[in-house]
Amino acid sequence: MPESEIHDVIIIGAGPAGFAAALYTTRDRYDTLILDKAGLPGGQILLTERVENYPGYEVVSGPDLIAQMTKQVENFGASVTVGAEATALRRRDDGVLEVEVNGGEKTYLARAAILCPGSDYRSLGVPGEAEMRQATRVSYCATCDGAFYRDKHVLTVGGGNTAVEDTIYLAERFTKKTTLIHRRTEFRAQKVLVEELYDKAGEHNIEIKLPYVLEQIVPDAAGGDIDHVVIKNVQTGDTEDLKVDGVFIFAGMVPNTNWLAGAVELDDAGYIRCNRQTLQTSLPGVFVAGDCRAGAAMQLVTACADGVVTAMMLKQYFRDPSAWKAETAEGLGGVGW
Numbered sequence: 001m002p003e004s005e006i007h008d009v010i011i012i013g014a015g016p017a018g019f020a021a022a023l024y025t026t027r028d029r030y031d032t033l034i035l036d037k038a039g040l041p042g043g044q045i046l047l048t049e050r051v052e053n054y055p056g057y058e059v060v061s062g063p064d065l066i067a068q069m070t071k072q073v074e075n076f077g078a079s080v081t082v083g084a085e086a087t088a089l090r091r092r093d094d095g096v097l098e099v100e101v102n103g104g105e106k107t108y109l110a111r112a113a114i115l116c117p118g119s120d121y122r123s124l125g126v127p128g129e130a131e132m133r134q135a136t137r138v139s140y141c142a143t144c145d146g147a148f149y150r151d152k153h154v155l156t157v158g159g160g161n162t163a164v165e166d167t168i169y170l171a172e173r174f175t176k177k178t179t180l181i182h183r184r185t186e187f188r189a190q191k192v193l194v195e196e197l198y199d200k201a202g203e204h205n206i207e208i209k210l211p212y213v214l215e216q217i218v219p220d221a222a223g224g225d226i227d228h229v230v231i232k233n234v235q236t237g238d239t240e241d242l243k244v245d246g247v248f249i250f251a252g253m254v255p256n257t258n259w260l261a262g263a264v265e266l267d268d269a270g271y272i273r274c275n276r277q278t279l280q281t282s283l284p285g286v287f288v289a290g291d292c293r294a295g296a297a298m299q300l301v302t303a304c305a306d307g308v309v310t311a312m313m314l315k316q317y318f319r320d321p322s323a324w325k326a327e328t329a330e331g332l333g334g335v336g337w
Contacts, residue, residue: 037084042066050136115281228244
């Protein structure tokens with residue numbers, strides 16, 4: 001590829017973090033290319049029908065917000081290419097970065113890159129889950145969606161810290177009843193959290209059912225709401241129908257970083273390690289923003305904030321690329337939220 005086709009920056013991932021970064025890089029007149037593996041930009045937020053915790057909007061749908069972000073960055077000159085899944089990242093001896101897409105179908109060149117591939121909620125894969133997620137009756141984030149279930153009955157699924165903490169959060173602030181199921185006879189969560197859960201169960205109408213798994217989410221006739229869920233006792237095999245208004249699944253997150261193994265430093269869970277102040281990765285010229293980075297808060301607004309930080313740090317890198325090692329020698333890690 002001729003040197004004239006080297007972009008200033010390639011942003012991998014056309015979600016909120018990537019668009020926020022692109023807004024700043026394009027306003028600084030850097031040649032910016034955004035790559036996304038999906039057929040449409042947006043990432044996880046496209047599945048959210050109602051966003052009520054993004055500053056400046058009382059309520060906005062995920063697709064509408066992404067449409068505005070896309071238009072905004074394109075108006076400033078960013079190029080958005082969809083259907084381009086990044087599959088390899090390399091740094092040449094001359095410092096130019098190579099981003100390979102679709103298994104070698106094409107390679108793009110850049111002076112710097114911002115990694116925003118995001119992460120996916122780990123789904124259970126049970127019948128009805130995908131359908132009811134699309135209908136916004138299945139959620140994976142209590143902070144994001146808890147307010148929609150005021151005075152409702154919800155099912156929460158999981159046994160780790162997040163499941164226990166968010167079950168308490170939902171029960172204390174929103175729900176009329178919360179039923180928590182976990183497949184084991186004991187929780188994996190820290191003991192102090194489990195003690196708090198049982199202490200508050202009576203006061204906040206939390207029913208704890210062990211050891212149970214979710215077998216099916218059954219839509220109503222119209223397909224817009226949950227009719228009931230089917231849960232199964234792991235020990236006896238007996239099933240039970242449960243009438244609930246929503247389901248919260250707390251099975252963890254899966255960062256979209258498999259393709260980066262060996263290119264940048266990842267933690268044990270696959271999240272990208274970075275300098276906590278500059279969001280620089282272990283590979284010079286490569287930054288990270290959003291839910292794929294170690295220590296991320298996993299929120300829409302903080303993903304955008306990450307994108308802004310990377311764009312501002314990018315300017316410093318272009319001024320003095322040799323300073324990269326000194327800046328990342330201290331603080332490379334993942335301790336955060």
